[in-house]
């Protein structure tokens with residue numbers, strides 16, 4: 111059985127597609143499945159934001175095949191780990207969790223770097239390219255720790 115990891119943000123076009131691409135690049139695809147989803151519905155079926163595609167490309171990753179999808183209750187059963195990008199995503203996902211086992215699958219991704227500090231990955235949607243590079247750097251650090259642990 112493969113270990114399954116889901117990355118979650120709001121739109122599934124900026125942060126979680128990057129997190130998906132980064133973590134995938136650090137894991138053996140024979141043993142792991144990595145996917146991403148958004149709590150919102152606006153970008154279902156869409157490619158990642160061009161700025162996420164660009165920053166991924168600058169770091170040797172191709173995320174152009176990803177398409178947006180919305181997080182659903184089925185994901186609690188389907189995935190072993192659910193990493194959310196910020197506290198708002200966490201609240202939205204936990205609202206859908208129907209039991210303790212599901213709730214325990216949900217982790218704020220930057221807890222990996224800053225345990226118990228409740229730090230969000232900032233939403234770069236309204237930022238310039240530097241915001242996307244910052245997000246990449248945070249996610250790369252967090253995913254390195256995750257890849258070594260799971």
Ligand code: 4NP
Pocket residue numbers: 119120121122123124125126148152233234235
């Ligand atoms: P993401 O960024 O949650 O990192 O994908 C956003 C993308 C789109 C929107 C919000 C956040 N939006 O409101 O459309």
